[in-house]
Amino acid sequence: MSIILETASKHAIATIGSHSALQILKGGKDEGFRTIAVCKKDHSFIYRHFGVADRIIEIPSYSEFHVAENDLLMENAILVPHASLIAYIGLEAVENIRIPYYGNRRILLWESDRNLQRRWLEKAGLNLPRVYEEPEEIDRLCIVKFQGAKGGQGYFLARSSEEFYEKIGGSKDYSIQEYVVGIPVYIHYFYSIIRGELELMGFDKRYESNVDAISRIPAGLQQDIDATYTIVGNFPLFLRESLLPEVFKMGQSVVEASREVCKPGIFGPFCLETVVTPDLKFYVFEISARIVAGTNVFMEGSPYAYLKHGRPMTTGRRIAMEIREAIEQDRLKEILG
Numbered sequence: 001m002s003i004i005l006e007t008a009s010k011h012a013i014a015t016i017g018s019h020s021a022l023q024i025l026k027g028g029k030d031e032g033f034r035t036i037a038v039c040k041k042d043h044s045f046i047y048r049h050f051g052v053a054d055r056i057i058e059i060p061s062y063s064e065f066h067v068a069e070n071d072l073l074m075e076n077a078i079l080v081p082h083a084s085l086i087a088y089i090g091l092e093a094v095e096n097i098r099i100p101y102y103g104n105r106r107i108l109l110w111e112s113d114r115n116l117q118r119r120w121l122e123k124a125g126l127n128l129p130r131v132y133e134e135p136e137e138i139d140r141l142c143i144v145k146f147q148g149a150k151g152g153q154g155y156f157l158a159r160s161s162e163e164f165y166e167k168i169g170g171s172k173d174y175s176i177q178e179y180v181v182g183i184p185v186y187i188h189y190f191y192s193i194i195r196g197e198l199e200l201m202g203f204d205k206r207y208e209s210n211v212d213a214i215s216r217i218p219a220g221l222q223q224d225i226d227a228t229y230t231i232v233g234n235f236p237l238f239l240r241e242s243l244l245p246e247v248f249k250m251g252q253s254v255v256e257a258s259r260e261v262c263k264p265g266i267f268g269p270f271c272l273e274t275v276v277t278p279d280l281k282f283y284v285f286e287i288s289a290r291i292v293a294g295t296n297v298f299m300e301g302s303p304y305a306y307l308k309h310g311r312p313m314t315t316g317r318r319i320a321m322e323i324r325e326a327i328e329q330d331r332l333k334e335i336l337g
């Protein structure tokens with residue numbers, strides 16, 4: 001064990017102080033790494049308060065992440081990405097980051113472009129909600145989404161093109177999807193390159209304002225409220241055990257299809273965002289090709305990861321464990337992209 005810790009301690013795990021950084025940094029420490037949070041000044045308090053970072057590098061703004069790069073290189077850091085890293089720094093800048101990066105960076109392009117994402121999911125043979133190219137085609141309840149919307153903000157529902165034009169305002173960068181009526185289930189996976197195996201990390205559901213508030217109002221008053229989908233938090237979820245084979249099948253197909261669309265494919269954590277209908281079919285409306293904040297509900301370990309590993313295991317810790325095993329087996333290159 002001391003040799004293992006010695007190996008890990010020659011490297012540091014670094015991430016941007018936001019999103020799932022508490023989990024990533026704690027996981028890094030649990031696996032014996034030094035940990036670094038790169039933060040805006042007003043956020044650094046959080047990482048100090050929870051004691052998850054051995055070092056905090058303060059930067060003036062996230063767009064100036066490059067300011068921290070030399071320090072991170074000197075620390076022998078491996079950067080673990082999350083959604084805020086990509087949102088704050090930008091896809092192009094992420095591609096140019098000089099620090100060793102955990103995961104396949106090029107897959108982010110497939111994730112961020114709706115058409116590429118759909119091609120990937122179609123190739124994987126998953127059920128997808130119908131997409132409408134033109135508002136005039138709307139023939140059922142649809143959800144209208146905006147590019148780059150953070151956490152579902154501003155999304156709206158429409159039943160017809162008339163309703164669509166009433167609600168759209170000036171925005172042109174939208175996409176229209178069939179609204180699948182069912183239970184939203186976010187599936188968290190981890191594909192290990194080192195072990196050559198897909199793992200299930202857990203499920204969550206989201207708590208969104210104001211759509212989750214509507215049932216608290218008498219039915220007669222609900223018509224006056226336009227549903228919005230701004231995420232506020234997440235709940236853990238246990239799925240019917242009989243659905244697990246389908247869950248693994250979907251995850252495996254996504255990994256296999258990713259190897260065809262963007263070599264060497266997806267690895268590490270990813271999430272399928274689904275709606276499950278009353279006939280127990282999963283409709284996948286989005287994929288996130290990295291850790292998602294829904295995994296934060298399992299800060300003390302997810303039940304499925306516990307079953308698999310026999311100890312509390314978060315997605316953050318699973319990432320660090322993968323990096324540690326890669327270092328021990330001299331395979332680090334395979335998990336950096």
Ligand code: ADP
Nearest residue numbers: 129143151152177178179180184229275285286
């Ligand atoms: P984000 O950009 O935050 O990932 P999502 O695409 O997850 O936004 O959507 C936000 C909300 O809208 C979620 O509650 C999700 O359940 C719901 N939603 C998204 N697409 C569909 C769909 N096609 N059918 C039903 N609900 C959907």
